[in-house]
Amino acid sequence: MRTMLLAHLRCPLDGGPLELQAAPAELDRGWVETGTLVNPRTGATYPIRAGMAYLYVDDERWQPLAREAAGWVQYHQDHQMYDQAGSDIDFQTPYFPHDPWITVARNFDIAREIIQPQPGMWVLDVGAGRGWASKHLALAGCNVVAVDITADDQVGLGRAQAIMQQAGTCFDPIIADNENLPLKTARSI
Ligand SMILES: C[S@@+](CC[C@H](N)C(=O)[O-])C[C@H]1O[C@@H](n2cnc3c(N)ncnc32)[C@H](O)[C@@H]1O
Numbered sequence: 001m002r003t004m005l006l007a008h009l010r011c012p013l014d015g016g017p018l019e020l021q022a023a024p025a026e027l028d029r030g031w032v033e034t035g036t037l038v039n040p041r042t043g044a045t046y047p048i049r050a051g052m053a054y055l056y057v058d059d060e061r062w063q064p065l066a067r068e069a070a071g072w073v074q075y076h077q078d079h080q081m082y083d084q085a086g087s088d089i090d091f092q093t094p095y096f097p098h099d100p101w102i103t104v105a106r107n108f109d110i111a112r113e114i115i116q117p118q119p120g121m122w123v124l125d126v127g128a129g130r131g132w133a134s135k136h137l138a139l140a141g142c143n144v145v146a147v148d149i150t151a152d153d154q155v156g157l158g159r160a161q162a163i164m165q166q167a168g169t170c171f172d173p174i175i176a177d178n179e180n181l182p183l184k185t186a187r188s189i
Pocket of ligand 1: 065068069072126127128129130147148149150176177178179
């Protein structure tokens with residue numbers, strides 16, 4: 001997680017601001033691999049692991065989402081599409097010359113025309129999957145926050161680290177619910 005994101009994050013429980021705890025070297029370089037986000041008012045804590053912030057509360061709202069996330073993993077395992085080792089499809093998507101990617105690429109190009117990505121623009125990629133769209137927008141200079149409920153390192157946002165490294169770019173993967181975004185809004189404190 002980039003330290004610059006902290007000002008935009010809010011506690012998913014009460015919308016309050018968060019503090020970032022991490023090793024001084026990580027704070028200095030502006031990227032936190034391992035750390036903790038803390039709501040100083042309530043003491044609620046949220047981990048950062050492998051550069052990814054886990055900003056949800058494991059309650060009755062989250063549990064169906066956790067089951068859905070497990071379902072995505074199971075689906076890929078059942079269809080022999082799980083293990084990404086040795087595969088560079090994720091590094092090419094959506095520009096991969098086979099269905100469904102031909103259609104996805106066309107749609108993504110249309111979305112890009114609409115978004116008109118500019119350097120410094122903030123973009124929220126909701127239901128980001130592995131983060132391939134976030135990658136392309138980050139390469140265009142955007143500050144991208146990629147949100148998904150699936151953290152898995154093969155078929156979820158955990159794959160984003162490999163995608164970022166291969167492309168030489170950076171965005172912020174967050175495990176959270178689209179319906180309860182842990183982000184500052186015009187109404188945030
Ligand atoms: C069809 S996949 C699309 C992934 C990606 N956008 C792509 O095109 O490759 C839908 C994604 O939405 C995520 N998702 C479903 N419900 C969500 C929620 N409430 N909040 C955040 N992500 C969610 C799933 O985990 C899954 O990765």
